[in-house]
Amino acid sequence: MQYLSYILDENTPTYGNRNKFSQVKKSDISSGDVANDTTIETTVHIGTHIDMPYHFFEEGQTIESYSANFWRFSTPLIVEIHQKDLIIRDELINILKNFKNEKYDILIVKTGICNYRKKEIYWRENFGFHPDVAQYLRDNFSDMRVMGFDSISVSSFSHRMLGRESHKAFLNPKYPILLLEDMDLSEVNENTKFKEIIVSPLRIANCDGLPCTVFGVLDD
Numbered sequence: 001m002q003y004l005s006y007i008l009d010e011n012t013p014t015y016g017n018r019n020k021f022s023q024v025k026k027s028d029i030s031s032g033d034v035a036n037d038t039t040i041e042t043t044v045h046i047g048t049h050i051d052m053p054y055h056f057f058e059e060g061q062t063i064e065s066y067s068a069n070f071w072r073f074s075t076p077l078i079v080e081i082h083q084k085d086l087i088i089r090d091e092l093i094n095i096l097k098n099f100k101n102e103k104y105d106i107l108i109v110k111t112g113i114c115n116y117r118k119k120e121i122y123w124r125e126n127f128g129f130h131p132d133v134a135q136y137l138r139d140n141f142s143d144m145r146v147m148g149f150d151s152i153s154v155s156s157f158s159h160r161m162l163g164r165e166s167h168k169a170f171l172n173p174k175y176p177i178l179l180l181e182d183m184d185l186s187e188v189n190e191n192t193k194f195k196e197i198i199v200s201p202l203r204i205a206n207c208d209g210l211p212c213t214v215f216g217v218l219d220d
């Protein structure tokens with residue numbers, strides 16, 4: 001088993017570099033307190049996280065809409081692409097044509113940008129996904145419930161208007177494909193075989209996004 005998600009800390013990058021994660025000790029053993037007690041301040045759209053339909057739709061689903069079994073994926077599809085343009089569409093769809101109508105329940109896309117996560121390029125020039133990808137998945141992968149990837153968002157920061165449409169296309173409450181953003185895919189390639197992927201989101205009521213721990217169970 002391996003982690004496919006990042007640890008949150010003060011250096012965690014965020015979309016557009018707009019928000020930061022902070023943690024403050026309210027009591028500290030080293031200062032004479034009885035116990036350590038820490039508070040955190042953060043956006044929920046930070047680090048490895050899941051976008052819920054409520055992120056873009058007032059009537060959209062939240063964590064309460066999903067059972068525990070929803071977060072276990074037994075037929076993952078791992079795709080590695082070598083993308084030049086910031087908007088991902090044709091190259092990914094052409095690869096997916098080799099797998100269409102098969103019973104995959106989660107798509108994991110590695111672009112390689114995870115190798116630049118500590119650099120400004122990671123959030124300033126991140127890859128985004130075209131809205132057409134969402135419809136292609138619906139039309140050809142009826143079991144697909146989540147798309148995960150190593151970019152910081154489905155929305156390229158350089159193409160934010162298109163990114164809004166992409167969010168809406170994937171998260172449409174009538175047939176949502178949830179978005180698992182900012183995955184740690186540094187140790188993953190198209191030859192990696194997982195027999196199961198487990199997504200473990202924080203269960204925050206009525207929330208539009210949820211930080212996640214993600215596990216890949218290797219197929220030995």
